Amino acid sequence: MDIARATYPARMDLVRAQELWNPEPGWLNTASYGLPPRPAWEALQAALGQWQVGRTSWEGWGEQAERSRRAFAGLLGVPVGDITIGSTASQLLAPIAAALPAGTNVLAPTEEFTSNLFPWLAQGERGVRVRTVPADRLAESVDAGTDLVAFSLVQSATGAVAEYDAVVTAAREHGALVVVDASQGCGWLPFDAHLADAVVVTAYKWLMAPRGAAFAYLAPSLRERLTPSAANWYAGEDPHASYYGPPLRLAADARRFDLSPAWFCYVGAAPALELLAEIGLPAIREHNVSLANRFLAGLGRPPGDSAIVTVDVPGAEERLAAAGVRAAVRAGRVRASFHLYSTTEDVDLALSALR
Known part of the structure; x- marks a missing residue:
């Protein structure tokens, strides 16, 4: 792959963009680190391959x-x-x-x-x-x-x-x-x-x-x-x-x-x-907050306006880990964060573990 280029169809919608990821189910921790889309991962691998053998200048x-x-x-x-x-x-x-x-x-x-x-x-x-x-x-x-x-x-x-x-x-x-x-x-x-x-x-x-x-x-x-x-x-x-x-x-x-x-x-x-930029931040915000609110609703909480939510559920950290859900703990509460590669299946997996 040419690391100097990564092109996407104009006005890529979020559904098509999601095909550029294949995360393991249950990743709800973008607030700790985000997952690279395939073009970013491939560009990085190409550069590392060049570095390994001295194929190019810097x-x-x-x-x-x-x-x-x-x-x-x-x-x-x-x-x-x-x-x-x-x-x-x-x-x-x-x-x-x-x-x-x-x-x-x-x-x-x-x-x-x-x-x-x-x-x-x-x-x-x-x-x-x-x-x-x-x-x-x-x-x-x-x-x-x-x-x-x-x-x-x-x-x-x-x-x-x-x-x-x-x-x-x-x-x-x-x-x-x-x-x-x-x-x-x-x-x-x-x-x-x-x-x-x-x-x-x-x-x-x-x-x-x-x-x-x-x-x-x-x-x-x-x-x-x-x-x-x-x-x-x-x-x-x-x-x-x-x-x-x-x-x-x-x-x-x-x-x-x-x-x-x-x-x-x-x-x-x-x-x-x-x-x-191709997807557009408004569309990403709508997707992320919608998933966050699905999560909150499933726990009987009111909706919010953020892609990051925290919940205080007894034993939540252990229950999420047992279900394969990766989230974080901040200030004594479970923090779940939802980005454009997150899905309703990820949300429901977490809810099943917490209910």
């Missing part, structure tokens, strides 16, 4: 990072020049945290995943202060003393979808920056990324890429405040003319914050991201 693998960047920008609906690539959410947040002046006040949910909490807390010795409140009180807690609001688009432990527009509106009313970790939402939940100052996403969950690929949207006004402390050859205006020697010659856009890409992660990422 430039073709590196080009997949740019292909992935373009696809990610398309998913978010933002200019490709506003996207930087890296490896983890916290690494992408690091230059923002490092740029905060002493006395900065950060507001975040108490339940926030620590990749979007520790970077701010680590600046405490410099005088950066972090205040946490319950996630459902985040918007009302933004005040005149708030300089930056950091939160997850979808909460990792519970699947709760943030009041994104309300939090952004409150932050703008008080002149605060908005930093969003969309790792648990990007890939199934449409949102207006350009409303934030920064959006970070790890790609190994709902974007179904190998772990080691991550992306960030950095608004131009925010980039002006940041120092690219991890500057490297790939962050150069022309990476292939940036191998050796001074002067500093970094890209003028968000690429100046790039890490040199982990090749094979992006080889797998590009086809997966392009497939998501």
